[in-house]
Amino acid sequence: MRNGAIVWKATVAKKTSSLDKHFTHFLAPKHWLTWCAMGIAYLLSFLPWSLQQSVGKYLGRFLHAIAKRRRHICDVNLKICYPDLTKSERKKLTKDHFESMGKGTIETFASWFQDQKKYQHRITFEGQEVIDKVLAKGRGCILISGHFSSLDICGSQMPRFLDVHPIYKLQKNQVMNWVMERQRQAIFSKTIERTNMREVLKSLKQNKAVWYAVDQDYGRKNSVFAPFYGRQCATIAHIGRIANMTNAPVVLYDYGRTEKGYHLRLVEVENYPTQDDVENATRINELMQAVIEPKKAQYFWSHRRFKTQPIAGDPSPYNK
Template identity: 55%
Template structure:
């Protein structure tokens, strides 16, 4: 059963005094989202450096991920990338606020969009399309910018804070033609039948029940399986979404994924992981290294790699 969205729910319960601090924080977020873009990058980088020092658990997760993915690197190389990652995430925090509270038009001149006609080509099949992407620090802003070029329907996860979740859902609802809560398979199928593009970020660990194991940086990794099942069931063609923050703005690139192996769940997961590795290669610091990508072990009795040493 799909989880309850706040889009059609009353805001009254969120006006209770227990939520006032969240509303104050949200008001502050609106204010700082209107700082000049260059200023946001400078402050965001400093904020990320502060979080690097304060967020010991997340720093440990990032370090473990890099030990798994880049075993030949020196410790100094990994430490440098972790610091750069936190700075990138600090900038990403401001970009998320801009995606919620600013017009995407302010970034239009700083954004390059390349699709080589693939969107028109794949939608001409009238089966909709699955768009595969990953989690990078400019996710929210680049998603908003993408919506200015194609009618994409992103699949998302509800937030635990109800006020933040309300703001997120309502702001995204203004940008996207439609958003889909990740457990709502009915709406995913409906969007594909209506020849729309459904966007999945496929690089998180959803647990053993929803995954198959496939190599990610040469380590067997729990990888979401139902994306391949949807493609097999609907015959929807597949695109890959590669996006990045650049020195001067943002880059959005769409490419066709040919011969997607939907009949083989492990082969499908392997291909998706290979796509993610390719995306990460050119912008390692922007990837979400603070996610516990390897938390579900192939051996259920094996200890978590993120346990304290």
């Protein structure tokens, strides 16, 4: 902010999507291994839910055994965020995290390849009155959430309750993009690539919900530094800026896996935003901490949340 005005321009460029390409575009030999993986993913999606959870658990244990770099990232994050944990407690939480991520992988396959009505009976939802209240204002709403292992399966259920337009990041793997974009297009009335700010503003103007996952490090250019578990980290500044620009209400989307399925919860964020980017980012991080605590193992601890340092040039905590 400068002199009370928003010093920010909406990005309108759109990265290349796979939606206009036929699958034959991706039949070159370099893509065959990914297609084989997609075939296995498709078959696994047909497993009964309880068996999906068991397979996912053992998949997570396998990944824990072989993914040395991700284990290291997870351990560093836990040291930063929970300095009072003993080494054995950190090891257990890391193992639980990988098991949860393994379950989430199988759940992602189910969200891509199965009819989502199949999982409706496993969903509990809290917040219909929140939806009614915020959309009655006619300015749409900005849905914010963290990254948890049940992201895809829980996200695929949200259109039952709210016409939500999720923001997504294109992946490096072209085949995965082709599958992911088409499957999400079948679930959501609209998806928005994260650089396409024009479509974000358009959706809000149409009184729709735009969904951002706000807890990852997208680099210095798009961020401000605010505390997360007591440590300064790069936090996206877009949410407060968009809310200030559009007067769209901001709603916290909390979700997670339970013993019998999944729970989705919406809560309006009161007294937000302010006119200060750092204050807004600090509030966002406080909200993320609050939803992480009841389900620590389900959070994306194996992502480099603290990779961008407040002082350019300082070493990353993940460097060995």
